[in-house]
Amino acid sequence: MFLLDIRYDPKSATITKWIKDGKACKPVREVYYPRIYISGTPELQSLIASLPYVKDTHFEEKSTWLGKEPEKVISAAIEPNSVYELASMLEAKGCQLYNIDLDPVRQYLLEHSLFPMARLRGDVIDDSQYALDYEVPELVSMELSVTPGRDKGIITMDDPIGRITLSNTVIEHKDEAEMINELNREVASADPDLIMTERGDSFELPYLHHRASLHDIELQLGREKDILPESGGKSYFSYGRILYKPRGYPLAGRLHLDKSIFLIREGGLLGLLDLARITGIPMQELSRLSPGSAVTALQVNQALRDGVLVPWKRNLAEFWKTAEELLIADRGALVIEPKVGLHENVFEIDFASLFPNIMVKHNISPETVLCGCCPDSGKRVPFTHYNICQQHIGLIPRVLKPLIERRMTYKKRINDCPSRAEEYEMKQNILKWLLVTSFGYMGFNKARFGRIECHESITAFGREILLRTMEIADGMGFEILHGIVDSLWVKGREPEKLCELASREIGIPLELKGEFRWIVFLPNKSNGAGALNRYYGVMTNGKLKVRGIEMRRSDTPRLIINMQDAMLGKLAEAKTAYEFYQKIPEAIGVLREYTQKVMDYKCALSDLIFKTHVSRGHDDYRQFNNQLAAMKQLRQEGIDTQPGQTISYIITDHKSRNYQKRVMIPELADENTQYDREKYREHLLRAAESVLLPFGYTEERLDEMMRGRLQRNLCVYGI
């Protein structure tokens, strides 16, 4: 038996555990009240106890903050729907409140030493939460997809369903109501444990529910009546960017997993299952969270197990930024400006999980940095000289150490156990994202266990480590071409020895990530200085590595990506710097071919689509740009774009101030649509410049070269 899923219904204060027993899956229900904690006197306790929605109160010994001695606090079990009411009332009285916004499901799991996907024997758990090898229940999985009946123009929820596919069953050519009923029947009879969709949260499920409601039918994909999410989708911030979060469509007793969501994409089913076990977040819910939430869950769980209460923080952060970006943003960042141009035989060496390793090795945690118990500690942070606790190991290192080890074990198994390499790759990958996020979290002043001094300390250690590594490399005769955060690009002999020496001295593994036959560091287009994250090169295994240029961006049209890719493909044939220079004319030939095609109107419209994320509402834009023109077009068709949604357009007349002439949304484009060939040609020239700028090919020069050829073409063809 396995704990497939667990949900909480605040209205009835009921926990529902879905227990999978062989092929069957049954709900087990139990009334449960979440518990909150308040610092206060017996008088306050009697006041709280007298409130109608308070079920039970007593005093407990708890620590109110990491590293603090336990003290007596009021513990109160409350009607779930009244938690915030009581909390706000007590907060207004100046009370300190704890464990306010903990998910009741996770409280319940912790109290009962349970976790998602745990193996059970009767009522008893027969599994170990952090085990690396554990039994996975046999889950019946089905794929669900829905296609609207129309494939041209703007498709909306008003268009009837054309086809429903449930794994091998295709439902089509029928009355719509009958199709939905048939889907209900098929799901019920196949009784899967999992329903996978490509983008079920943002498309399939809301669409199906909407169509069903028009026919007064109830769509039921879960093992019980589906509970529709109450609030609509919302926009939210993430690393300075607004994303659109569609409301989720979880199912009762059955897991709906939307494959377009980050954690599923990165970890697959088994990676997600692994993470659900260790974080205690049910899979279905976890699949819709960010890695930052998973890290917080691990920290909160550890704190609660240690008898530490969690302060009430209303602000939950979404973290996306990589350690690299954050560190560059930081003042103390160590960045060596890359030497612009072509370099032969270059090694890239990286520290593995540098920041998490620093936190573990140097005991960095909110309660250990500048701790009160060791003011004279011999352990100091470089540059800032903050003291670090020598008596206790902090919460953060205690959470991260097993996480790093778990990931290392999985990484090792990728090679040791080739038959399951893919599975271990997914598992280590999802953990990598937790580790990356764990650092970003520190810098966020509102994170539960974040503290800016910890963030500073980590970057300070990082900076010292990279500086020291550069000294070692320099001492061994290496030339340093570029360095950023946890990576160095060097030229020299025997890089393995460098890695070995530095790893030993620093105590964090420095790995040889690869050898480049050649690499080109690109300049900043505005000032010519080395750009930190724009380069391309070919490794000795023949693989091309590209960063920062157009083809890496999600908003670049296919045409530009294909052109840059083809140019780099020509250059990548070069094995040496000498051959590289010989290949440049061929790369320029690629540009010529593409510009010619663009000017001859021979490009497919589908290759010309720009895609960007909308960051604000239609009326909040101050500038009239291509994106706004596209939004206006959509609005005219009756569709409002929400912040965070993606918008697509083809440029038809870039200089026009008229939103209908300037761009064309692909849904409205047809064979008569004529693109702005001059503008696309300009984009091609710029993308070529990005690649060849260090060799003297500016956009202007390339433009002239192309024109020269065009004129010759005119002569050749006698026009």
Next chain:
DNA sequence: ATCACCCGGGG
């Protein structure tokens, strides 16, 4: 020139 607005990871 200055301001507005977008993207960024890995394999």
Next chain:
DNA sequence: GTGTACGGGTGAT
């Protein structure tokens, strides 16, 4: 219920 960095690019004013 809620807010945040910066470098690099293109484009508008």
